[in-house]
Amino acid sequence: MSVSALTSPEPPAAERSATLEFWSGVRDLAPLLFGVAPYGVVYGVLALASGIPRGTAMAMSSVVFAGASQFLLAQLFAGGALPLVMIAAVVLVNLRHALYSASFAPHVAHLPRRWKVALSYFLTDESYAVSMLRLEGGRPSRNRHWYLLGVGLTLWVGWQVATATGIVLGGQLPSSLPLDFALPLTFIAIVVPMIRSRAAVWAAVASAGVALACAGLPYKLGMMAASLAGIVAGSLAARRTR
Amino acid sequence: MTTFWLVLVACGALTFATRVSFVAAEGRYAAPAWFRKMLPFVPIATLTAIIVPGLALPGGAWDLSLRNGRLVAGFAAIVIAATTRNVLLTIALGFGVLWLAS
Secondary structure: OOHHHHHOOOOOHHHOOHHHHHHHHHHHHHHHHHHHHHHHHHHHHHHHHOOOOHHHHHHHHHHOOOHHHHHHHHHHHHOOOOHHHHHHHHHHHOOHHHHHHHHHHHHHOOOOHHHHHHHHHOOOHHHHHHHHHHHOOOOOOOOHHHHHHHHHHHHHHHHHHHHHHHHHHHHHOOOOOOHHHHHHHHHHHHHHHHOOOHHHHHHHHHHHHHHHHOOOOOOOHHHHHHHHHHHHHHHHHHHHHO | OHHHHHHHHHHHHHHHHHHHHHHHHEOOEOOOHHHHHHHHHHHHHHHHHHHHHHHHOOOOOOOOOOOOHHHHHHHHHHHHHHHHOOHHHHHHHHHHHHHHHO
């Protein structure tokens, strides 16, 4: 993703214009849309199948704007879950975003409040991963926030179009299409290139092991246990090698 | 449906609150050093925790055999991602292998 940015004959990062930064963000996120789009379509189909009206299903994509939570809400709605159960489940599933917020925060601390609000709204798995590659890859720039906006906005537009497509197509898509496989594939494309140290390997291995062991737990509690195990294992391994 | 709308608005507000939490607190509150040292591992650990059930539990139950097309395609995608570091290629070939394997 960033290889072309390093090799193309562009001005030094510190002088890059807001426009250049914005389009650079758009370009870096764009390939991920090939994975995000099928997943968004599946959400639309699932939401309709769960009995959620089209308008409400569509509004959820901008009001909540979180793939995993939207799937969960649709499933819980179909199952007739209590409102408080739905809210609690979404909060649990989204707790990882607090960790994203924590590692994102120092990079946007200097920005005006409206920028912090906008960039936080766009802080999803995909936009966070792409943004951090740029933020931690050096190349400081005065207009770097425009890059982050390009990343976030591109993902947002892609998600709206994809979920709208699913809502419009609804049951016309054959259910045998494995579109939902797009999510693990997209995350593989994001995570694997990040694993560049022994500590990172430990983080992935521990997370995978606990995810398998705790797969039966409800409300994605297994996912949270696995995330925690991976984070702890990675930082312990990092401390040992120092 | 009104109740569900209230649920949606609450979920949206809480999701945003989670995402803005540390961004808004930056400068007013300093997270302890041990916490900051853990942060680099957040994306790898959380995304792996989402990937693994998608590969190993296709129907909600464990299937670690070669008959599980998603597991085979997932491993192929990991190899492709590691060697090419290309997002498009990983997603496209991953779907291709799944199609062949099932």
